[in-house]
Amino acid sequence: MVGWSADIPVGVAKPLKYFGEELVAYRTEEGALHVLNAHCTHLGAHIGHGGKVNGDCVQCPYHGWGYGPDGVNRYIPYEDRPNLSKRLRSWPVQERHEWIFVWHDPHGGPPRWDLPDLWSLIPHLPSSESEYYRGYPELSVKYPREPVHPQITLENAPDSVHFKYVHRATVDPV
Template sequence: MKVPFTWKVTGWFMVGWSAEYEIGDVKPLRYFGEDLVAYRDHAGDMHIMTGHCRHLGAHIGHGGKVVGDCVECPFHGWRWGPDGRNRKIPGEDRVNRGLRLQVYPVVERNGCVFMWHHPEGAAPQWEMPDILGMFPELGTDPGNFYRPYPEFSRKTANEPVHPQVVLENGPDSLHFEYVHGATVTPRMLDYSAVGHTWNFLTGWPDARSDDPDRMALKIHAQMFGLGGSISAFDGSSKHRLIFATTPVDDEVSDLFYSIWWPRVPGDSSDIPPPEVRERVERQFLVTVWEDLSIWRYQKYVDHPPLSPKDAKPYLSLRQWAKQFYDVPPADAKAPA
């Protein structure tokens, strides 16, 4: 997908789920065109750093191991601390103070792992929000929901989709009929751009009522930068979800989707029962693949002829998104 802006976006981006990383796990990642290593140290903390050892270039994510809070290269045993500094050179009584691995800030929220990316390495400019802590009027207790991973989580890798294109689904009301088979067209009830967030409230009119302002379902949502959006459903279903997009390089992204589904009254298990799993899979988890059937072949239109009902929020989102591009597109021509 060709877009007129960079894929090296500034912000928080999801890279997986906490349950994928047990203590002592070391794994390779690739995001923003960089080979990375992710590991969970013996204190339980997650770290993400440049993947290649500064000694002879071995990829630490393939065969590396955790020693205390360090990760050890599988080639010659050089150890690197969570600050990226060299902590040990086998057979020597010194360390190399001039070599460092780049460190990417990491946070875990509600069982999801996020890394901060800035194309020039700047520190985080805002905090990654607590997913269930949003919209407190709808409840915030994690104990009220089944676990999102693995039953209600999905990942699709290396898709030709830019993060902004995914978020532009938010103010696009008319696609629900044609892509998702909706019998009622949702309405944008409110929206606002506030700093690094774009917030919106969508309503689904009650087809059984003569009152056009009566809503059968409301969806509260917040985009936490271009990394993704968090939504809370208020109606017949009262679940939460996150839909996140993380660039792999300048052509493709990984997409992550998780749902927090309310527990059946009286059920104390963290694992959803089969009938709940079947319903969530059939009604909600499939929507990602329906949208992907469009995004995979879509051409970005810089000045679209928008419908009057979608134009203002759509253009508001595009204007808001500009703040996350701190570098020009990779194929931008240098000024003459």
């Protein structure tokens, strides 16, 4: 998971850093979300800082080169044709339940399995997101520079014994 869907509104390009890579995420006017490597193949500008969304492309803030969702150069404003040999790595993205997921294979392979629909895995609970409180922004806190392994947050939840002492909980979960 690399963010909440609301982090990247329509028409916005934003920098991300995951998997030791500088990335740019952008959302087209149609709402499609794409994630590409961030450094332009021209002179290396970071497209996530000042890049613009143009149709289904993201445009470099330095000389205006545009890249499509597949990462291939689509246009160079001062040339009469794109340079199709110039390509940014494109990362597989899925949005589920207002979360953004990027498939990470260190060797660049495609996704090997589809994300499960969490709500349909728990049949006795309502399957519509509108039945729940929004996770973002109300129930979310971000600590952008805090290095925490995901396992720690998962281990925290079933460790209910600490609720009383650390959080001053007034009831004990059973």
